[in-house]
Amino acid sequence: MIIRSVSPEERPAVSLPLQQYAFTASPGPGFPFDPRYHHENAVLAAFDGERALACATRIPMTQNVRGRVLAMAGVAGVAAAPDARRGGHVRALVDRHLADAVAEGFAVSALYPFRTSFYERFGYVSLPEPARVTIDPASLTPLLRADLPGEVTWHPVADAYDDVRDLHTRLQRTTHGVAMRPAGNAAWVREANESWAAVARVAGEVVGALVYKITGHHGELAGGPLLAVDPHARALLLGFAARHVDQIDTVTLTPHPADRPELWSTDIAVTAAVRSTPTDVFAPMARVLSVPGLAGIDVGTGEVTVAVDDPLTGGTWRLRSDGGTLAVAASDAEPEAVLTGHGLSALVYGVLDPAELPVRRFAPTLPAPVADRLRALFPPVTPWLVEPF
Numbered sequence: 001m002i003i004r005s006v007s008p009e010e011r012p013a014v015s016l017p018l019q020q021y022a023f024t025a026s027p028g029p030g031f032p033f034d035p036r037y038h039h040e041n042a043v044l045a046a047f048d049g050e051r052a053l054a055c056a057t058r059i060p061m062t063q064n065v066r067g068r069v070l071a072m073a074g075v076a077g078v079a080a081a082p083d084a085r086r087g088g089h090v091r092a093l094v095d096r097h098l099a100d101a102v103a104e105g106f107a108v109s110a111l112y113p114f115r116t117s118f119y120e121r122f123g124y125v126s127l128p129e130p131a132r133v134t135i136d137p138a139s140l141t142p143l144l145r146a147d148l149p150g151e152v153t154w155h156p157v158a159d160a161y162d163d164v165r166d167l168h169t170r171l172q173r174t175t176h177g178v179a180m181r182p183a184g185n186a187a188w189v190r191e192a193n194e195s196w197a198a199v200a201r202v203a204g205e206v207v208g209a210l211v212y213k214i215t216g217h218h219g220e221l222a223g224g225p226l227l228a229v230d231p232h233a234r235a236l237l238l239g240f241a242a243r244h245v246d247q248i249d250t251v252t253l254t255p256h257p258a259d260r261p262e263l264w265s266t267d268i269a270v271t272a273a274v275r276s277t278p279t280d281v282f283a284p285m286a287r288v289l290s291v292p293g294l295a296g297i298d299v300g301t302g303e304v305t306v307a308v309d310d311p312l313t314g315g316t317w318r319l320r321s322d323g324g325t326l327a328v329a330a331s332d333a334e335p336e337a338v339l340t341g342h343g344l345s346a347l348v349y350g351v352l353d354p355a356e357l358p359v360r361r362f363a364p365t366l367p368a369p370v371a372d373r374l375r376a377l378f379p380p381v382t383p384w385l386v387e388p389f
Ligand SMILES: CC(C)(COP(=O)(O)OP(=O)(O)OC[C@H]1O[C@@H](n2cnc3c(N)ncnc32)[C@H](O)[C@@H]1OP(=O)(O)O)[C@@H](O)C(=O)NCCC(=O)NCCS
Pocket: 022, 023, 054, 077, 078, 079, 080, 081, 084, 085, 086, 087, 088, 089, 090, 091, 092, 112, 113, 114, 115, 117, 118, 121
C-alpha cells in the first residue's frame, strides 16, 4: 500500500468515487464536485497499484479554544472501498493526516464521527451535541409586542452570505469551540444559494443571523445554528420566526448547547432533543494535537504537572496559569497525574470533569487533590463547534 496526496484535479477520478459510494445513494449521480471549493483541502489516498482503496480529507480550519483562535485540522470524507475495509488503510491515512497536521503547526483537530469508538482510537473525545430545538411559532408571538430596537431583514443566503460569515467570525473570537472553514471551502453555501437568511441588526450593526429553509405550507421553518451576540439579538430572530405563525407549524433551530430555550419566553412551547446512538451520531469530537500550541488559552488558576500518554502529545508537561492564560513547558519533574490524550483533550475542551477521567479510562487514577487542581486550572466551559463540514 502506498499513501500519497491527491490533487484537486485527480479527485473526481480517485477519491470522489469512494466518497460517493460511502455517503450517497448509489448507483446514481452522487454529489457534484467543484474543485473551486476544495483546493484548500489536503486529500490523502491509500493505493494498491493504480487503484485507490481508501481516502481521507483534512480541511485547514480555525477554532476558538478557551478564548484563543487556533489552527484546527478538520477531518472529513473518510471512506474505504467496501472490499478493502478492515484492512488498516484508514488507520494509516488518519495517522498520516494527524502527523502532517502536527508538522504544519495545527494545534487541534475536530470531526463529525460516524461512530465515536472508531475515532476514540485516534485520541478524539466527544463534545456536547447541541440540542435540536422545535418551537411552536404561536408561543413566540408575544416577542412581536416586545419593544426591541433593531430590525430583521430577509434574503436569499447568497445576498446575506458576507454578513452571516462576518458575524460567525466575530462570534468565533469570543465563543469557545466555534470553528470556521476557510473562505473557499465555505463559499459553496453562497454559490448553491439553497437557503434563506434572516439577519438581525441593531443601530446598523449585524447582531444575529439564522440560515433556514421552509419545508412547505404548514411545514417547518428549518433553521441552522442560531447565531446571536446576545439575548436581544436572539429575541429579534425569534420574533422574525413568529411572523410565520400562519404559514408553518414548527420552527426548528440549533442554539448554543448551554442555552435553555424553555426560558426564552413565557408560555413557550418547546422541545429540545439530543439523540445519541452508536452510529448516526452527530455530536462532534475533537483532540489536542500540540500541547505547546495551547499556550495563551484562557485558564483558571494554579498549576499542575501531568504525563500525557499519547502518540502526538505525549510527554510530561507543566501546565500553569500565568495571570489567567496557559503557560506550557516540558518538564522533568515527577508527574502528579497520568492522562491519555483523550483526558487532556477533555480538560482543555471543558467537556469532562477531572473526576470523570478514571471512569472513562482517560486517566488510570486521579487523587482528589490533583483533580481539584486540574478543575481549578481548566474550569468547565461548553464548546459549540457551529460549523458543519
Ligand atoms: C468507516 C470506514 C472508513 C472504516 O474503514 P476501515 O478500512 O474498515 O478502517 P481500518 O481497517 O483502517 O480500521 C481502523 C481501526 O478502526 C477499527 N474499526 C473499523 N471499523 C470500526 C467500527 N465500525 N467501529 C469501531 N472500530 C472500527 C479497526 O479495527 C481499526 O482499529 P485498530 O487500528 O486499532 O486495529 C469504512 O467502513 C467506510 O468507508 N464506511 C463508510 C463511510 C463512513 O462511514 N465513513 C466515516 C465517516 S466519519
